[in-house]
Amino acid sequence: MLIDLHAHAPHPGYYDQHPHWGPFFEQHEDDDIKLRVGDWIFGLGSPERKAAVRSGTGPKLADYLARRADPTTRLAGMDAAGQNLQVVSVPSHCYMYWTEAEFAVPFARKVNDVLAEYCSHAPDRLMFSAHVPLNAPEAAAIELRRACTELGVKGLVAGGANFGGLEFHSPELDIVWSTLCDLDLPMFIHGYNQSVTWGKKANEDHYETTAIIGMQYDETRCFWNLICGGVLNRFPNLKITLHTVAVTFLTN
Structure with a gap:
């Protein structure tokens, strides 16, 4: 069985939740569809899709969003890749740890409800990891428990550093x-x-250095903070997989 443990699911059902932070899918003046979170803008297109945009045959926003919301689109892609199962999660640009708790907390609940409904269309092939507002730890623990007991999540997805100033x-x-x-x-x-x-x-980070280099740095900070900060001593049964640095460890 081939399982994709971490598949992004940027579902429009949890976009457009805040007038500034969004997050937003937008069709820009060059006709390209881009992602915006606050003031940060990111082009979403593959080279092939960008070429289609330049030729005037690129997708329109409504069609793009409809495909994102349709689980059959994902299932077809899984079939083409020979994947039996995917564990989907919110993309990292939507973690919202940098926002006020008044938004981050209900946003996390919205994400989990949307992904639960999305996965319910193919429960034998689609599962999801919970998103919680780690910048509001007590609320995060409550939402994690709800997502597990009511929605059946398979785990938690989290950033590597800077949860509203927490580590x-x-x-x-x-x-x-x-x-x-x-x-x-x-x-x-x-x-x-x-x-x-x-x-x-x-948008002064022109070449996405905080993603290409910064993610490895943040995840290394996570690993180091867990060890040096005594987290694994306090919680020896904590199970963690690190993404970019390709280190997996289970402390049992």
């Missing part, structure tokens, strides 16, 4: 690690573009 070794986050252990759920670490937090300077 993995911050005592405030112990309630989340305790809940993960209590529920016996694994955590998948995936860094995020820190430039999304830069406000008006967000």
